[in-house]
Amino acid sequence: MLTHLTIKNFGLINQLTLEFDDHLNVLTGETGAGKSIVIGALRVALGDRISTSQIRDPENPCIIEAAFFLNDELRQLSIFQELCPEDDPNIIIQRVSRTNGRNSIKVNGQMITVSQLKEIGNHLMDFHGPHDHQMLLATESHIQMLDRLVDFGSIRNEYDKGYNEYTKIRQQLNELRDLSSSRDREIDLLSHQVKELEQVSLQDEEYQSLKEQQTKLTNAERLFECTNQLQEFLENSENSTSELLRKAFGPMKTLNQTDESTEPLMDLLTQCQDLNEQLINEVNDYADGLSFEPARAEEIHQQCDIYDDILRKYGPTLDDARSFYQSAKEKFDLLNDLEHNDAELKKQLAAKEKELTALAQKMSKLRKEQAFLLKKTIEKELSELGIANVQFEVRFEKSSLVRPAGYDNITFFISPNAGEDLKPLSEIVSSGEAARLMLALKKALIKVDPIPVLIFDEIDAQIGGRLGTVTGQKLRELSKIRQVIVITHLPQIASFANLHMKVTKSVKDKRTITDVRILDQKERVQELAEMMSGQTESAIAVKHATDMLKLAASS
Known part of the structure; x- marks a missing residue:
């Protein structure tokens, strides 16, 4: 409101x-x-x-x-x-x-x-x-108006669900038929794409691991040089940290024997030696991991090249590549079994069409029952609105096609004058008649x-x-x-x-x-009087306006 x-x-x-x-x-x-x-x-x-x-x-x-x-x-x-x-x-x-x-x-x-x-x-x-x-004159709106009055129960929901399934099957069948015209060429292309994508697992973890290994291979010489230097500094030279820490234990022991309060210093030195040994072990393990076999190194480079090629063609992400692979594989399998799928889809379509036809018949029966009641209501309302000899009719034509609202084509026909043939609303309704017809329809549809x-x-x-x-x-x-x-x-x-x-x-x-x-009430009397006579001073018009308001209030 x-x-x-x-x-x-x-x-x-x-x-x-x-x-x-x-x-x-x-x-x-x-x-x-x-x-x-x-x-x-x-x-x-x-x-x-x-x-x-x-x-x-x-x-x-x-x-x-x-x-x-x-x-x-x-x-x-x-x-x-x-x-x-x-x-x-x-x-x-x-x-x-x-x-x-x-x-x-x-x-x-x-x-x-x-x-x-x-x-x-x-x-x-x-x-x-x-x-x-225009909505009133547009034929496609007539079925919508009538359907507001019809209590379809669960039938309409069943039909809507079935029609959605029917359209999906038809779409699949049309796609299949489109593909059949270029089947051989399409199969060759899809086969190549599927094989190309199946060369690797398309998993993010594998790709990330390969790229990390490739980075190590690419920088192997520099990495070897760095690890050799670290090994030299830590244990392989006269002034390595291992040698210096070993030498430091001589004076530290003397210090500790002379002054027991230096015991914490001995502990710290021991920790330094332990950490140094741990660091040496970690560096040695890392250095061992750098020694790739030539065959393995070549394999890593090849797999990275395959991944990079796939991402360039089907990416930019592995998610995109996986999605493309799934779609291509499904289409490839579909084309390989084209004749079987075509027959199966036709069978499904025929069964769904039969199911929809049965539901559409029930919907049409309910519509026709309501159409008769609507005819009587509209004729009564329009007769009271001054179209005395009006005839109104809801006409049904059966469509040969399955459609979203069933197979009914519905058109409102009217004859506003006695002796005239019924014709579609759009052909004969004047603006004044259209306004009254719309009011009559609103009365009929109001609930x-x-x-x-x-x-x-x-x-x-x-x-x-x-x-x-x-x-x-x-x-x-x-x-x-x-x-x-x-x-x-x-x-x-x-x-x-x-x-x-x-x-x-x-x-x-x-x-x-x-x-x-x-x-207010007094001003309404004056306004109605002026609307009737063009002046507010007319006693007759004022009397008429007063009576008009009383009549309206009592009705």
Whole structure:
């Protein structure tokens, strides 16, 4: 439910804050006053594109902020769970636009993208204006509307799961057929690639060990020189550390015998000798490891070359090479057993198609049952809305192909006048009829339509006073289940409002400005009287307006 809307620096609006009723909200005002600007601001708040020409003062940002109260169903959706605290059902959308392009969109203070905003908007509001009836005329949307009414139970989930499996099998079969045309050439290439990759284990540990050994081989001469020098310094020369430490024990023993307090010094000297021996052993072991056999050295170089070649062709990492090997091996095995796999996939596809056909038949039966009920509902609603001799029909054609929603092709047909043949909606529906048909569909779908806010702009096109009353009643009924916002020129519709807002236009500081204010009961009488007669002083119009409000309140 929309609770608040704040508009700053947008179109003819300087600054405006509106509060909305939970049920039927009506906006009235003279043509050109700016009623559609309010709806336009809502569209922008929920993802429509804003042009720089819509920013009233280019030196300042345009700010549109819409606050909504989320019902339990909406709060279960992942996008709202990500953006809203668990204990807070409110959501505030703020969109800031500037002429320099430095724009921002926030939901509850978190930055989001335009695509995320559009997704949010699709869940919150359903707009029906002069250009929003294309969905009604688009045949592909008819099955979606009907399916909202159908209780498929578990059948639809079974079909969706089976259809996903069916498409995967078809994709595998198509890939197999594409490969068969160049099978021999592909097998040769894959065979070469697989053999090349199987020359080594493709394991990170092995590659790392080989590279370390190769580094030692590459630097062997320098390493040998260093170890020889160390061995010379540590034990193989007259002034080696071993010889010097051995000589140091002579005076140290004399010192220790003369003064017992020098015992710790003797211990330190002994530790130095032990550490020196340990270092000599470690250096000797390292030197022994440098003596590679020529054959082993050649093997290490060859394996490193193989790894480097593989990484250059299939890398840059061993993970990439392993992934490529797995894919190539699977494709190689598949091609080697092409005929068997082709027959097996065809068998699987036929079995899955048979399973889907049985489920599609059940879905079609349920749709036809609901289509008959929808026909009766739509004809009743449209008859009450002034299309007296209307005939409405949901026609089914069976597709020869397995499709995401079954095999039904569904088209809404209508005959608005007696004696005329039924034709597809797109061929005969006028804008006024489209608005009323959309209202009738909304009435029919209201209990299964999850969108909480409905907006009707110019729903009163091409209808008169009596039909205005009926339309107002329908909107009032609709607003008992959903929040409804309506722009209208008909006093009959406006009389049913739970909240009546008047849009006015004036000139301030040599600039036109649009304002909106909520009308009290007295002001509503004056507004309805003016809408009927063009003047508020007419006693007859005032009496008529008063009676109209009483009638609406009692219905």
